Amino acid sequence: MIGRAMGALLAPITGAVSAVRHARMFHPDGVIYQARVAPATATAMPEVAARLAGPALMRLSSAWWRGRKELPDVLGVAIRFRRRAEPSAEAEPGDQDLLLATIRHPWTMPFAPLSTHVHDFLANDYYGVSPFMLEGVGLVYLRAVPSPPRASEGGRAERLARAVADGAARFTLEAKRRGTSSWQPIVTIELIGPVTIDEQALRFWPYLTARGIEPRGFVHALRRAAYRSSQHARGADRASAGG
Secondary structure (H helix, E strand, O other): OHHHHHHHHHHHHHHHHHHHHOOOOOOOOEEEEEEEEEEOOOOOOHHHHHHHOEEEEEEEEEOOOOOOOOOOOOEEEEEEEOOOOOOOOOOOOOOEEEEEEOOOOHHHHHHHHHHOOOOOHHHOOEEOOOOEEEOOOEEEEEEEEEOOOOOOOOOHHHHHHHHHHOOOOEEEEEEEEOOOOOOEEEEEEEEEEEOOOOHHHOOOOOOOEOOOEEEOOHHHHHHHHHHHHHHHHHHHHHHHOOO
16 A cells, blocks of 8 residues: 555656656666576476466666666666567567566665666676565565676677677576575576567556566555556657657
């Protein structure tokens, strides 16, 4: 209830900033890749892994700065687990969205830019911040752990593109049951190629939960009204521009 109330208070702000930016207030710019999801080796959650396996889209982005700026910031990954391999900005029945960021806990949010390696997407772990109800498992925390980054020149987008071209850009989605300290692998997510779609039309929604990952907790509740306001402002902007 508190999270939803605070989200409603933030909604006019996120909508106004999105309208001015002609983009999301948070994570305004990113890179989009097609991905392939497969059960992790010896996963203890085979039914969950089977539900998530298949094609996916992954968007990697910074939280605040636009363009090629790589100033201190939070990085995020948004994953859409899909049934069809053909890239599309539109969510379809059976799709599942999962949003993660370089923020371990809600109370670490102000300090996250200081601990985030902003020059390399593959040099950070990405967390769900608040818990999820995982069908067949219970309440868990989720994170995506990347393959080790390779020494490389250039900005984070160029580094990632080279890793994808080399077949070395992978993430492992892991779960930790509430009250425990060990992370268990569920699936591996391999980035296989860039996708050219309308980035602003690609609207991730944390409550798109067809694969049994349901958000819980304060941070997720906060997103409801705030995200809707941002999406509405961007939609209105596209309509006024004839797009």
